[in-house]
Amino acid sequence: MAEPAAAPTSPAGTPPTGAVSGDAEAEDTVVRPRSRALRVARVVRETADAHSLVFEVPAGDGEMFAYRPGQFLTLRIPSERTGSVARCYSLASSPHGADPGLTVTVKRTAGGYGSNWLCDNVRAGSEIEVLAPAGVFTPADLDVDLFLAAGGSGITPVLSILRSALAAGSGRVTVLYANRDESSVIFGAQLRALAAAHPARLTVLHWLESVQGIPSTGQLTALVAPYAGREAFLCGPGPYMDAVSAALRAAGADAARVHVEVYTSLGGDPFAEIVVPGAAAAEDPDGAVHVVVELDGDTHELTWPAGVRLVDLLLSKGIDAPYSCRDGVCGACQAQVLKGRVRMESNDVLDDDDLAEGHVLGCQSVPDPLGPGEDMHVRF
């Protein structure tokens, strides 16, 4: 699809507002974030310190809140100190089958602000501002055999993937779920019910630190070895994911098939308006490259000015680029550079293997051409 000549439209369908900067050609573009105030239909106390929030999606916003298993929502949490903070929570519900509404499960973090605010304050009827679902921690194919490893609240995206694979896929699934003790196990009853309903396809392995201690590398390697050939999804505390990743690699797993979701708190404000520098709107600015962007089955041909971040460029053109934090920490904007070179201004998500395969964070990527007028190709 060619670059649109008309005034750009924001992803939510509202036209971006142009902020006058004194020079008509260099006018900045202001894009409103894709957020909605969603009503909480129910709060479910899963354990002493984990609450699920079930959201109602208003009629007409179904498309905006369509999601893939393993994706997350970003919630705006009020704060008297800073106005608000933004926190991501994975969807535990499944877009496949007869699940209830859009559900996130929040586990209290000791001394944490956002998680405790949500568990203490949100009731049925509360309204919370939420960004559209995002994230790339999602299986490309639900029919393959899966190995899912969760620790603590890391079970939320794993449950979504598991429910989806059992409802809409045909492969076998093994879940390894590590917890401090039995009282910390979230969704224990649901996991038992799913295992009983799908005995030939689902195996759930619990690891309780209170009973078995912290798993050694040798124990983990023996445990994961039968599943090393499967597509693997890991979510939990950093040391646990490092240990499971290392065990999978020791057992011969292909690093490209091991997917990891890192839980972290956002520092920036993804609910703020996005200001895209006027240079992005210019026809042929100095130092720009020509880029072909593949996204959601569409192909866009764009002029990409020097210093402009790819997600900002796409949003300013009315193209629905995936993003959440826009700060290099959540991974929602992950893309692959097929031709050309970019420079990332920050990256807390991608490891050396990802970078070697050309994966980049679109929200942090600016063009870094080897020569003038270079053609680039990026796929989301």
Ligand SMILES: Cc1cc2nc3c(=O)[nH]c(=O)nc-3n(C[C@H](O)[C@H](O)[C@H](O)COP(=O)(O)OP(=O)(O)OC[C@H]3O[C@@H](n4cnc5c(N)ncnc54)[C@H](O)[C@@H]3O)c2cc1C
């Ligand atoms: C993709 C993704 C998915 C996730 N999914 C889940 C999930 O499914 N379930 C889950 O439980 N967690 C999930 N998380 C983690 C979650 O986003 C939070 O990081 C976690 O809940 C801890 O947040 P917290 O605010 O409670 O703690 P912290 O971030 O540790 O809170 C401390 C921070 O809050 C600030 N702060 C303290 N008081 C205030 C105040 N009054 N006003 C403003 N700031 C203040 C402090 O300066 C400090 O920076 C996910 C994270 C990511 C990135």
Ligand code: FES
């Ligand atoms: S949007 Fe979060 S890393 Fe880019």
